[in-house]
Each structure stands twice: as structure tokens, then as C-alpha cells.
Amino acid sequence: MGEFMTNKDQLIMGIETSCDETAVAIIKNGREIAANVVASQIESHKRFGGVVPEIASRHHVEQITIVLEEALNQANISYEDLSAIAVTEGPGLVGALLVGVNAAKAVAFAHGIPLVGVHHIAGHIYANRLVTEMTFPLLSLVVSGGHTELVYMKEHGHFEVIGETRDDAAGEAYDKVARTLNLPYPGGPHIDRLAQEGEPSISLPRAWLEEGSYDFSFSGLKSAVINTVHNAEQRGEKIKPEDLAASFQQSVIDVLVTKTSKAAKEYNIKQVLLAGGVAANKGLRKALQEEFIKLPECELVIPPLSLCTDNAAMIAAAGSVLFEKGIQSTMALNANPGLDITIHN
Amino acid sequence: MKLLSIDTSNYALGVAILDGDQVIGEYITNIKKNHSVRVMPAIETLMKDCDMKPSDLSKIVVAEGPGSYTGVRIGVTIAKTLAWTLNIPLTGVSSLEVLAASAGRYFEGVISPIFDARRGQIYTGLYQFHEGKLITKNKDQLILSKYWAAELKERSEKVLFIGNDLLLHKETFEGINGTQAVFAEITEHNPRPAELALLGRDKEVEDIHSFVPNYIRLAEAEANWIKANKEKIRK
Numbered sequence: 223m224g225e226f227m228t229n230k231d232q233l234i235m236g237i238e239t240s241c242d243e244t245a246v247a248i249i250k251n252g253r254e255i256a257a258n259v260v261a262s263q264i265e266s267h268k269r270f271g272g273v274v275p276e277i278a279s280r281h282h283v284e285q286i287t288i289v290l291e292e293a294l295n296q297a298n299i300s301y302e303d304l305s306a307i308a309v310t311e312g313p314g315l316v317g318a319l320l321v322g323v324n325a326a327k328a329v330a331f332a333h334g335i336p337l338v339g340v341h342h343i344a345g346h347i348y349a350n351r352l353v354t355e356m357t358f359p360l361l362s363l364v365v366s367g368g369h370t371e372l373v374y375m376k377e378h379g380h381f382e383v384i385g386e387t388r389d390d391a392a393g394e395a396y397d398k399v400a401r402t403l404n405l406p407y408p409g410g411p412h413i414d415r416l417a418q419e420g421e422p423s424i425s426l427p428r429a430w431l432e433e434g435s436y437d438f439s440f441s442g443l444k445s446a447v448i449n450t451v452h453n454a455e456q457r458g459e460k461i462k463p464e465d466l467a468a469s470f471q472q473s474v475i476d477v478l479v480t481k482t483s484k485a486a487k488e489y490n491i492k493q494v495l496l497a498g499g500v501a502a503n504k505g506l507r508k509a510l511q512e513e514f515i516k517l518p519e520c521e522l523v524i525p526p527l528s529l530c531t532d533n534a535a536m537i538a539a540a541g542s543v544l545f546e547k548g549i550q551s552t553m554a555l556n557a558n559p560g561l562d563i564t565i566h567n
Numbered sequence: 568m569k570l571l572s573i574d575t576s577n578y579a580l581g582v583a584i585l586d587g588d589q590v591i592g593e594y595i596t597n598i599k600k601n602h603s604v605r606v607m608p609a610i611e612t613l614m615k616d617c618d619m620k621p622s623d624l625s626k627i628v629v630a631e632g633p634g635s636y637t638g639v640r641i642g643v644t645i646a647k648t649l650a651w652t653l654n655i656p657l658t659g660v661s662s663l664e665v666l667a668a669s670a671g672r673y674f675e676g677v678i679s680p681i682f683d684a685r686r687g688q689i690y691t692g693l694y695q696f697h698e699g700k701l702i703t704k705n706k707d708q709l710i711l712s713k714y715w716a717a718e719l720k721e722r723s724e725k726v727l728f729i730g731n732d733l734l735l736h737k738e739t740f741e742g743i744n745g746t747q748a749v750f751a752e753i754t755e756h757n758p759r760p761a762e763l764a765l766l767g768r769d770k771e772v773e774d775i776h777s778f779v780p781n782y783i784r785l786a787e788a789e790a791n792w793i794k795a796n797k798e799k800i801r802k
């Protein structure tokens with residue numbers, strides 16, 4: 223055991239392979255990063271214009287032990303020091319998840335370490351605990367390539383989805399609009415950059431859905447963008463891509479921020495956490511900051527960019543609280559691509 | 568010297584422990600059930616029954632493919648992670664070689680292990696026992712079973728066909744090869760993890776970090792991409 227640790231320190235190893243990042247991290251006492259290693263495959267998938275599941279799975283097998291070793295070296299610990307191993311069991315690409323789950327089981331079995339299966343979104347939410355302590359009740363706005371959700375938490379491990387997308391995730395809409403504008407994959411950051419240079423001058427719809435609903439819908443907006451481009455082409459007009467990006471982004475952000483703020487008031491929320499890959503979006507960050515300045519009793523937490531995208535530190539952070547609640551998985555743990563987030567009491 | 572062997576490359580799931588010159592435990596099932604859920608519990612149970620701890624292991628041997636991409640990946644991921652984390656050597660053995668060794672030891676001709684690869688295709692190779700050692704005569708490949716039958720006919724040697732997927736291709740081999748073809752009994756179609764352990768015992772050790780399955784095939788997207796780029800270059 224390293225000198226800097228006492229016997230009481232809880233050390234959790236996190237493993238995350240749900241999409242195109244092979245990641246391993248080690249977290250001390252639920253909040254301190256001792257190691258955080260991410261091997262990204264994005265360069266390999268760029269030529270296909272998106273993540274190819276079979277190729278992602280193959281890369282994970284190539285990377286997994288290398289990333290494990292680097293994490294242990296970074297934290298300067300050995301297996302005997304670990305309290306538990308947390309791994310993403312879903313949702314995600316099944317073939318990709320399987321590599322992480324089976325590697326986690328192998329390490330847990332080899333050294334007799336408890337194993338904890340973690341929901342990927344719980345991980346994204348807990349990335350925030352690596353920045354600041356959680357204050358309940360809290361509300362998390364989760365926005366990523368596959369998710370747009372509002373999650374209410376009255377205590378640790380209590381994940382209650384109060385709103386979710388009925389069609390496309392916000393990140394998906396970003397990718398499709400980026401393709402319409404001929405922007406390279408992944409499109410999100412390019413739209414965000416263009417939007418900073420343009421004016422939201424083009425009128426686009428906002429799907430508020432029925433009164434009181436915290437659900438989202440982005441497919442209508444996506445279609446409106448595509449139609450706008452096609453109609454302009456037919457008329458021989460040229461739309462400034464910067465303006466279209468700005469208008470699209472404004473429409474997405476309006477809905478996200480308004481619903482988050484409304485839910486925060488209704489549920490007497492003390493803390494709002496931004497989570498998921500789209501949390502890297504500058505426009506969204508800025509709009510949330512401007513909105514929550516008006517709600518001083520509610521703290522807004524936005525994790526640094528490196529913790530917004532997929533990583534294993536967030537999985538270890540979520541695993542830490544689940545482990546303390548006594549939640550453990552067996553050697554029969556499986557990858558579950560459609561796993562629902564649950565309330566752990 | 569205690570070896571753990573793992574084979575999840577096809578439907579059959581196999582785990583065995585070889586202790587020196589004795590097979591002390593072997594577990595095989597051939598059911599259409601998820602390897603990811605079952606293989607670690609199988610290893611756990613077998614080792615417990617054999618009174619062994621993970622730290623007692625001195626080598627891991629894994630069936631490296633060909634087979635189901637996902638299946639092979641589960642076995643290889645577990646094997647390389649176990650070997651790396653326990654700091655013991657890892658050896659990979661062809662899944663077809665394991666199947667050949669499972670039934671052909673006392674057969675006088677050549678052995679053709681078969682895994683179905685869909686659309687009339689098979690994964691196969693050609694093996695032969697020579698003075699107790701299994702020799703690879705033709706390396707593992709993906710081929711249409713009718714082409715393979717024609718190729719074997721030209722060799723005019725006796726061929727032993729093995730594998731649970733044989734049923735799908737039996738007619739092709741019977742029709743073309745006539746009396747040349749010998750078919751293994753149903754009790755011999757499951758690849759034996761004990762044979763895997765024995766094959767791996769004396770084989771060279773792999774570099775754990777860079778060890779990957781032998782998929783034989785490129786991922787479809789990769790193959791298409793390469794094809795499209797070649798066409799681009801030609802233009």
C-alpha cells in the first residue's frame with residue numbers, strides 16, 4: 223500500500239468501454255482522481271463517418287490491458303489496495319461493453335475484489351462529484367449522443383428520470399444537422415464553433431410538447447433544418463452555415479435550458495448538474511450559466527471538458543457510492559445495451 | 568504447472584485445468600446461451616471444485632478463433648486480462664486446431680474441422696497427427712464448403728470431418744468425396760478444452776498487450792472502406 227493512503231481509504235477502479243473510448247480510472251474516496259486513462263478510437267472511426275460497432279469492439283480488445291496497466295502505474299497502487307471494481311454494464315454498444323465487463327470480471331476474480339455494475343448515465347452524472355460534493359435534491363441534465371434526460375436525485379444512488387427524449391437524442395440531432403451542412407464527424411463541436419460565428423436569424427421550431435411535460439423531441443427540429451437547406455437550394459439561394467448552426471443550436475438550447483430551469487423550480491432543487499458529452503458545448507454552458515444566475519438558491523455545476531466525454535473516472539465515482547450502499551455484481555454480470563437507469567435504495 | 572484453458576469461440580463453451588501431465592478438470596456445454604454470462608462462473612466453479620486459487624495458475628491458454636466474433640472476443644478478453652493481471656504467460660491456439668485434436672488423434676488421414684460461417688461458407692483448415700503431434704497442413708481459412716469439397720477431392724486422401732456445424736454441410740462433403748469422407752461421431756464434435764490446454768502447454772507465449780483474436784475476416788465496414796479506396800486510387 224502506498225504511503226499516502228490510510229487503511230480507511232476507499233480505492234475504486236472504473237472500467238468504461240460502452241462506445242469508442244477504452245478507459246480505466248482509479249478514484250480515491252469517491253471524489254479524488256488517482257488515475258484517469260482514456261484511449262480514444264475516434265481517429266479510426268472518422269473514415270466511416272461514425273462509430274462502427276464491430277471495429278470499436280476490436281479496438282477495445284487491443285487496448286484493454288494496456289489501459290489497465292497505465293491506470294495502475296499512474297495511481298501507483300497494486301490490486302490489493304482496491305476496494306472494488308466498477309464497470310459500465312450498459313447502455314451502449316453490446317460488443318464494446320462486453321470487453322469491459324469481461325475484463326472487469328477477470329480482474330475481480332483473479333484478486334478476489336468486489337465487482338459493481340454501473341449504468342453509463344449514472345457515471346456521467348457522478349463525473350460532477352469529482353468537481354464538487356453533491357447537494358440533494360439535485361437535478362441532472364444529461365445530454366449526449368444517445369441521451370437527453372432530466373434525472374432527479376433525492377439522495378445518492380437514487381436516479382429518477384423525470385424527462386427524456388421521445389425520438390432523437392440532442393447529440394444525434396447535432397450529428398445529423400452537421401451532415402446536412404457537410405461538416406466532418408463528429409459534428410457537435412463543429413456546429414458549436416460555427417454557431418459562435420453566426421446569428422440565430424433563421425426561424426426554427428421548438429418542441430415544448432404538452433403542458434408540464436419534461437420530455438424532449440428533436441426530430442422535428444432536425445427535419446426543419448434539412449428542409450430549410452433543401453428549400454434554399456431549390457430557390458438557388460445560399461444560407462450562411464454559421465447562421466443556420468446558430469439558429470439550430472439556439473433552438474436546442476432554449477428547450478433544454480427552459481425545461482431544466484422549470485423542473486429545478488418545481489422540485490425545489492438545490493443543485494443542477496450538467497452531464498454527458500454535449501455538456502462540452504459552449505453555447506449550452508453559457509445559456510445555463512445565464513439562466514441559473516437568476517436562481518441563486520440553486521447551484522449550477524458544470525464539469526470540465528475532460529470529464530464530460532466518456533471516461534472511467536465517472537464510472538468509478540458512481541461505483542463508489544453504489545458499493546457503499548452494498549450493491550455488488552456476480553461473475554454472471556452481463557453487458558446490457560438497453561439497460562434502464564434504476565433507483566438504488 | 569497449472570494451466571487454465573478457455574474456449575468460447577463457438578456455441579460450445581469449454582474450460583479445463585491441466586495440472587502437469589493430468590487433466591484435473593474439464594467443463595463443456597453446447598447450448599445456445601450467452602458466453603458472457605456463463606464463462607466466468609464456469610471458471611469459478613471448476614477452480615473451486617479443483618481446490619485452486621487464481622494465484623495457483625501458471626499459464627492461460629485460449630482458443631483464439633476463428634469463430635463468432637463476439638464469442639472469440641469474450642474468451643480472448645478474459646484470457647489476456649487474467650494472464651496480465653496474474654502476471655503469467657498466455658498462449659493462443661487456433662479454435663480449428665482444438666477441434667481437430669478433439670477427434671483425430673488416431674485417424675490415419677487428414678482432419679478437416681468445420682465451423683459454419685453462413686451463406687454456404689465455412690471456417691476450416693487441414694490438420695494431421697504425425698507421431699503424436701498435430702501438424703497444420705493447410706492454414707485456417709474462410710471458404711465456400713463446395714469449393715473446399717472440390718479441393719479435398721483432388722487430394723484423394725481420407726478426410727475426417729468434425730464439428731457440430733457439420734450437419735449443415737454434410738451433404739456437400741458426402742456428394743463430392745464419396746468413400747473418402749469420414750464423419751466424426753456426435754460425441755466428438757465439441758472442441759475439448761483439455762486438448763486446448765495440451766496444445767497450448769508447449770506452444771510459444773504471446774505478447775499479452777498486443778494479443779488479439781484471429782478473426783480471419785476484416786470487419787465488413789473495413790473491407791468496404793478498403794475496396795472503395797482502391798477504386799478511388801484507380802480512378
Ligand SMILES: [Zn+2]
Pocket residue numbers: 342346366498499531532
Ligand atoms: Zn457517454
